[in-house]
Amino acid sequence: MACPPAGFGYLGSFEEQDGYRIPSDGQILSAFLVGDAQFYLNNIEANGYTGVVPLGTYPNTLGDASHGADLSRYNAGQYGTSNGGPGGTATDIVDNSGLWQALSGGRLNEDAAAPYYYGSNFTRDYVQAYRYPGARTGASVLNFLGSETNLSYAYSLDSRDFNGLAPGASNGQLIQMAFWLCPSDWDDDDLDNIMGISLHDAMGQTVFKVGYTGNNMLQYQTPGGGIWETTSYRLGTLGWSELVVILDTVNNTAGIAVRAYDDNTLTLDDQAYALANQSLGLDAGSLSGLQWDLRGGPLNNGAASFKNYFDDFSFALSPVLVPEPGTLLLTLLAAAMAIKRRRNVVE
DSSP, rough: OOOOOOOSSTTTTSGGGGTOOGGGGGGOOOOOOOOOOOOOOOOOOGGGOOOOSSSSSSSSOOOOSSSHHHHHHHTTTSSSSSOOOOOOOBOOOOTTTTSSEEOOOSSHHHHHHTTOOOOOOOOOOEEEEOOOOSSSSSSEEEEEESSSSSSSEEEOOOTTTTTTOOOGOTTTTTEEEEEEEESSSSHHHHHHEEEEEEEEEETSOOOOOOOOOOOOOEEEEEETTTTTTTEEEEEESSSEEEEEEEEEEEEEEEEEEOOOTTTTOOOOOOOOOEEEEEESSOOOOOOOEEEEEESSSSSSGGGGOOOOEEEEEEEEEEEEOOHHHHHHHHHHHHHHHHHHHHHHOOO
């Protein structure tokens, strides 16, 4: 199966035109909204606050031009012009009131120390757009950092992600979600699951999970299975690998197509099926959102959870054709007649 055509929307490529702000593209002015955490500039009370939307991801500095603010703090993905976007600009919002929500860890862990900040370059905890020279396309990527603790972030899909189709209308569709990822070498000594992406439907069910181990082996999990199944595909760290998650909301199956980057040959492998038509064990509804879960903090064997990059999300939806009742009846009658003929021949 060919990969879906690129249609970068609210997730997209995490560029300014997709609705994701890097400080070098402009600062997000604080609205000092009630309930937002604030930090002292350089941890000195006399300097005043940096603002509830940090001007870089260090809440106590002003000069970080590459690391954007945590996605749950501003209208990430809700402005920009790509894929039919409304335009506009990045603005402060009440934390967790946009498309992105911090469920645990991440900036919630950072906020716990406010108004003082004790982080450093290697103890960051949040999810942000990051200006990365090795981005697959453009200049930015989606970056997950769980240096001190586990994190869990949810994202609500929107019609821009589905090229104009409302997420509630995705039931009865074959949904192909394509994206590129580049995991880390920091956690290679940990052979357990590190990152998981859950697909959620409108009924609140987790219908499928895809992820990878610390040593970058592709994994998946079905609701009925309850455990991570590890495939034979290793996702390289020196280049970008592509995953296509295929969700059939009529037949309630899932599959994974993978093009893994090979760190030994420095080439992208041909597309292969890591999983095909796997039963979900439940009746899936319309696809409504995604959830990222990163196991952070100190890991097994001294490994560290630090860098996890994603880029270029796109979705392709097509109706799943179900035979009309009359057509289905004719098909069953034909099958019955064929069986009867075979029996007569045998007799």
